[in-house]
Amino acid sequence: MIELKNKSLISITDYSKEEILHVLDIAEDFEKNHRQRLLDNHVIASLFFEPSTRTRLSFESAVQYLGGSIIGFANADTSSVRKGESLKDTILTVSNYSDLIIMRNPLDGSARFASEVSPVPIINAGDGANQHPTQCLLDLYSIRKTQGSLENIHIALVGDLKYGRTVHSLVQALSLFNATFHLVSPESLKLPSAVKRWIKDAGLEYHQYTELTDVIPFSDIIYMTRIQGERFPDPVEYEKVKNSYILENKMLSASKENLRILHPLPRVNEISEDVDNNPKAYYFQQAKNGVYVRQALIAAILGLKD
């Protein structure tokens, strides 16, 4: 019996393989019918200390489809943080008004700290450059749905493998499922050695490339990422690499039938718009899956769905 009731999700490694699969199974049920009013008379707090469109709207949509009410803020400027309130005080106060707190905060480790002071469970919707575990869950859901299983996938991770937190979490999670990793990045944005260590420790293989075209013929999943200017300490370095990898439709002609293209979005120019109509493009469906996965997680943590 897998029990996620009151179990905060801060980092993807907080959940076991079985717990991850359990959330994905519940999400499948929500995909069949996402209007399930399980959250009647529940209040969910959505505390976004820094702006986010996709993640916040996806969470809020998940809560609303479940029939719950949302309180909170979309920007720290409209909260008491501006008056100098500590994170601890904000969390303790808001936990008096809600059953669960969804939080995004620019400080690394803020979600872990919040979960230690909060009497209600916390879902980390992104803590700075550290973790974004619900993105990881929706990525896993999308891979399982398009490939039939999470086991033995050949995944190409492309672009910013150094600073991209979604990539790091996905590597950690897929290391539970016997994946083979094909790492495509410029020299300056290679996967950090600590993350490669995860792969090795799991007894799995990774291969490094600098050309995107090298991995297209054999990949089951190509996971594109945006090279994020805001993460670069040096703007000159960013200019050098920002247009390194652009996926175009014509490049996909030699790809496997089951290949699907994923991207955590927003994209800038790394996937050309002519890919959008290719049946192998899956990134918008992937974003939609985020709602089902977040519904599943909220319902499981509140003990409303087994």
Next chain:
Amino acid sequence: MNNKRTELQVSAIKNGTVIDHIASENTFRVFQILNLEHIKEQVYLGTNLESKKLGKKGIIKISGKFFDPEEINKIALVAPHATLIEIKDYEVTKKEKINLPESIDKIVKCMNPKCVTNNQDVPTKFKLITDHHGKTKLSCHYCEKTMAQEDIWFL
């Protein structure tokens, strides 16, 4: 016989603690992190002394001072091979090799400026891990960044 020669190089103390088997290059760092420059009692410091185990070693003898577990953890981080010897009335009353604890709480600063511990009133907490070269590293419980022992800053 070597041990005896070392003892002669640095005077004996009546009561207090000897920190022995410090890697020579870390001797002054141990002195610094324990704030020994502010101590009123006698302190003897020797470095580049002969050592069978380390080649060259450092030794610090502090009169009238016995360390608490938090201070011992600090020593362990800088001088993981050190031996701690407590002396009472010129006799050795306790001698033990320092052990690295599993976690380091409240004494080390996280090197990540964006870590919650550097921006809110949150006590630091680190797990000790060993990397694939066998080197000990500190992994922040909050921001999950790891840092090498040479990057440690004490609070």
